[in-house]
Amino acid sequence: MSLNTHHVTVTDGEKDITQAVQQAIDAVHAAGGGQVVLPRGQWVSKALKLKSFVDLHLPTGCELSCSTDYADYEAGKVSVIAEDSDRAFITARDQQGISISGSGTIHGHSDKWCGRDGLFEGTFWPKMLRPRIVVFENCKDISLTGISIVEAPMWTIHLIACHQVKVESLRILNDMRMPNTDGVNFDSCTDASIFNCVIRAADDAVCVKTCRKEDESLNGPAERIIVSNSILSSKSCALKIGTETYQDVRDVLFTTCTITESNRAFGIFSRDGGDIERIRFSNCTVQCEQTPDGFWGSGEAITINALPRVVGDVPGYVRDVAADGITGRAQGAINIVGHETQQIENITLSNIQLSLEAGKFPDAYYLDLRPSPHDVNLLDNPEQGRRNAWVKNEAGQILGLEPYPNGLPGLWLDQANNITCxxxxxxxxxxLPKGWSEQETELGHVTNVCFSKPASSLSAV
Incomplete structure (x- = not known):
């Protein structure tokens, strides 16, 4: 990248700087690359397109607010749909050497994207269509450093089929009641890393996935991904693989992270036929707490499952997964649950020290198997359910929440093979609190389970 620098200037009284910023990006790109520096102050913008070899720089004192009108994102259309939306605030397609840097802030104003007043199963009720903040498709040599992104209305950063990605020293601070506000989603990305970030999200803090893509050129595995030295909070899952798994996911390392005020800490969810293998969780501290039923999970440190999203489908395999050096506290069991058509295989749990505590929802010690076939829906009614989130039966109970056979254990294994503890x-x-199993470890349909230090008690069901 050249040293060409363009400082965006605005006229007195101007707040919408869309045109000025886009013209600067275009000019710097045409000149061979460089840096576009936004002015200090509070500004509003519609959709922006980032181009090759351009660094969009937000200095200290710069707050760039996203428009709260979905129509203003027409120029930000992308090919991969998420939560029914095809639009984003900052986009790029087929670019290289792109970056967003600085210590300024992008503000998503998520409170303007609610469709109903109040909370429903612990979450706001979002509008049908909301933009993502950053979506890059088929880009390489990407750097996202230093900035803060607050109150994203939907997924914060969605990187699709991108390669050679560095996310460092970012702060993502989303409203913990706004659903679908994932922090960073690596979707069919390769050679990507997150380092020294702070991410608070009502949905997953960091998620590695392979979404359905109509544009087949964007299909491919997610592989060689590292997340390290970060502080994460999530009302869903702090460090997650899936649930969208239409292609393979492999060679992922989550290490030396601090997970606080989270529902689930680590999760692997196979649903759509892609295989998941060679996954490592290591040297992390966790604090996992139950959440209302609008969020998937029940305060688990580790959840691994392979289940069909649609009746009749077969999930991809999950194998060669290791969790080592995990310490902290939780309010739900460690769950490893496969399917009769696809058992989970070759899982190793080592050097794990957890305190299992009573949760604030004592009547909700359940195995949360969402997303299940019930959740593939178009519901938009608080009495029945919210699309792709939860569904109630006639008795008002949310489907996909299953009781444990004998109450809450510390470790639950079912439809699994070659498990080493x-x-x-x-x-x-x-x-033991009411609703807890007397057995620390309970086994369903499992084979070849090895405990190097025998559990205090075992129960086969």
Missing amino acids: NDVVIHRPAT
């Missing part, structure tokens, strides 16, 4: 210690209260 090496120094796995789950501390439970001396007097």
Whole structure:
């Protein structure tokens, strides 16, 4: 990239700087690359397109607000649909050497994207169509550093079929009641990393996935991804693989992270036929707490499952997964649950020290198997359900929440093969709360389970 620098200037009283910023990006790109520096102050913009070898720089004191009118994102249309939306604030397609940098802020004003007043199963009720903040498709040599993104209305950063990605020292601070506000989604990306970030999201903080894509040129595996030295909070899952798994996911490392005020800490969810393998969780501290039923999960440190999204489908396999050096506290069990058509295989749990505590929802010790076939829906009615989130039966109970056979255990294994537990210690209260299993570990349909230090008690069901 050249050293060409363009400082965006605005006239007195001007707040919408869309045209000025886009013209600067176009000019710097045409000149061979460089940096576009936004002015300090509070500004509003419609959709922007980033181009090759351009660094969009937000200095200290710059707050760039996203328009709150969905029509203003017409120029930000992308090919991969998410939550029914095909639009985003900052987009790029088939570009290289692009970056967003600085210590300024992008503000998404998520409160303007609610469709109903109040909370429903613990979440706001979002409008049908909301933009993502950043969507890059088929780009390479990407750097996202330093900036803060607050109150995203939907997915914050969605990178699709991108390669050689660095996300460093970002702060993503979303409203913890706004659904679908994932922090960073690596979708069919390769050679990507997140380092030294702070991410708070009502949905997944970091997610590695392979979404359905109408443009087949964007299909491909997600592989060689590292997330490290970050602080993460999520009302869904802090570090997650899936649920969208239409292609393979492999060689992912989550390490040396601090997970606080989260529902689930680590999750792997196979649903759509893509295979998942060679996944590592290591040297992390976790604090997992139950959430209202509008969020998937029940305060688990580790959840791994392989289940069909649609009746009759077969999920891809999950194998060669290891969790090592995980410490902290949780309010739900470690769950490893496969399917009769696709067992989970070759899982190793090592050096795990967890304190299992009573949750604030004592009547909700359940195995959350969402997304299930019930959740593939178009519902938009608080009495029945919210699209692709939850569905109630006639009794008002949310479908996909299953009771454990004998109450809440510390570890639940079902439809799994070749499971090794090496120094796995789950501390439970001396007097077990109501709804808890007397057994620390419960086994369903499993084969070849090895405990290097025998669990205090086992129960086969």
